[in-house]
Amino acid sequence: MALATIGLASTVNIVSTEPFNQKRDGCIVVRSSDGHDFYVQSCILELASPVFASLISTFKLQDPDIAAAITIPELDSTQLTHFLRILYPAASSTSLTVNQMDRMYEVGKMYRATAITSRVEDLVDIRATFIYSIWELYGESCVELAEGTAGYPDLDKTTSGAYFRILWFIERRGEVPACFTFTRRTPGDGTCSDLVAHTIHPFASDFLDDKAFERIPADIVVQSGEGQSSFFAHKASLILASPILAKKIAALNFGSSTGLPVLVLPENHDVMRLLLRFCYGFTMLWGAAFGNTSDLALVAQAIQAAVKYAIPHVIDTARSICEAFLAEDPMKAYFMAVGCVLKSEATRAARLLSRDSVPFKYIPAMEHAPAKTYYRLLRYRAATHEAAAGAFDKFTFKSEDSPADVSSSTSSSVTGSETLVSEDPFDHGTQFFGVVLPGNLPVEKRTEVKNAINEAVDKVELEIDSPSS
Known part of the structure; x- marks a missing residue:
């Protein structure tokens, strides 16, 4: 603020x-x-x-x-x-340094000065030397890049989407379409199909219609943190939904132009609107439930706010959505779970993504998650593949069970750049957490090997932030 x-x-x-x-x-x-x-x-x-x-x-x-x-x-x-x-x-x-640009952008957003934020975005997009400096520092190995750049000061406040594009750019040695930029996804840049490159769409309607206020007049005004939006509401609904909001309301005084007490909360307009829906019992997040995932980041922010204000039933809704995404698309489930600080669901999604050594795909939710969210997923997959290789190396196989050079296949799947970024999908029938299983293994032996790998992977921890107070 x-x-x-x-x-x-x-x-x-x-x-x-x-x-x-x-x-x-x-x-x-x-x-x-x-x-x-x-x-x-x-x-x-x-x-x-x-x-x-x-x-x-x-x-x-x-x-x-x-x-x-x-x-x-x-x-x-x-x-x-x-x-x-x-x-x-x-x-x-x-001329601004990268750190100065970062500070200008942060303060520009704080004061809603679009001239500042737009100028910094333009400057960032033309500073390709920044990307090359990382490339030169960490070499061409994407494994080293992902492990090394987490502490790089220029990446402290970038997004997962930008971090994805940095790795994508390096993997292709800079041979990208002319429309490609680092700070934002543009149609035709090649990072994903334009059909999935939509943006967040705010919910179309307010949390209550005017007729509701005709039946029961509002007795409180809820104002968003930026001071840009105010919502009429009913104290009873807010008090029943949240013990924390109840305490805040009890401490309010009258004096606004409407004659009603004003409750100021730090959340922005879109988050506030969805948070109020939660308070009134609207926990059906219809966009996510019916396949429209463009509002994932907004939903995650609103759920974080609901956790902060102790609105318990919202967490159950978030878990249900993550559960549905786990079967449909673990990448969406991962970013949703991390955004809502649901460690169990985030770990399950990361595990599913790590089991099959296929390239991670771009999703729009990356644009609204910090780079560390994607970085930690990359690290987790590398760690699970390393643990799986260690468990696999403890087994011995007859020569007829391993027609290929198993050790070299295992090593390359764990330490090569394809662990983080790859253009060619692996063979799903023989890959298991980066390990190439011998093709002629009996069913019992294959089950034994997979169980050992699963036990090793279970010990790998996914790093995730704790809920903010």
Whole structure:
């Protein structure tokens, strides 16, 4: 949540360079976290960000003749210079490092400044040298890439979708369609069929229709964290659904323009709408239930919020959806389960994905999950294949049972780049957690080998974050 504040510009310490060191009509002072001040045209800030516009308009209503100063605690003077130069039409653009771009993007989203976020996205897409630097550092082995880049600072806040495209780009040695970009999936880029490259579609209707409020008038307003959306609701439904919301409601005071108490929650508009549906008992997530998985990320966010507010029946719904996805598409089940912090379901999905050594496919939910979600899946599969190879090596076979070089097949399936990214599917009839089983094994022996491999794989832990408080 944005932390900017506005107050009197009683003492000004201008140390910035042009054009921010000259006071002109319509200027206000913008102050960095380290106490450096910038003269900025207020109209530019108001146009750039609704958060700034709200702060400035509120202050002007108090006394339009008093000089104002906005403090932005998220940016120091160097970062604020870059931030303002992107917004200012008269300022020359500056070169940003990857870390600076990351910070600009984070703060731009916080203040809903689309000029900032759009500019950073454009800059990221043309910095192909970043990808080549990773390639040079970790070599051409995708196994080493996946193991090494988790701690690489430039990947800290990227998405699983971008991480998927990085590996896809390297596997193809940079031979990708002209429309290919790293930050977003584009039609025709080759990473997947355009038929599955849809985006999240918010739910079409509000959680209650107007007739419901005609029957029982609303007695509370629920406001989303960005201050952009407000929903009329009924206290009784929220109190019955959540003991945490009940405590928050009990502490509210009246005083809004509607005469109703206002409950402000940090969730955004779309998550808030679905969360309110949960409170009213609408736990049937129809999009997922009927095969439309474009809303998976939104559902996961809403379920995380439901867990935070202790709405227990929602978890049962999430588990049911994951269960259905396990049979249909373990990749969807994995990202859904991780997003909802359901470790058992996430582990089952990861295990299914690791059992058959086929390339992981792209799904739209990757665009809304952090890179570590996909990275941990890659690591888990590599670890299960290594454990399976260790269990397999303890067996001895007669020569007629192993016509091929079993040891070399096992080694390549565990350590080669196909463990993480591959263009050719393996033979499902002989592969089991990366191990090539001899083709002439008797049924009893094959069962014994698979049981031993399963026991070894059971000991591999999938890393997953704990539920946030």
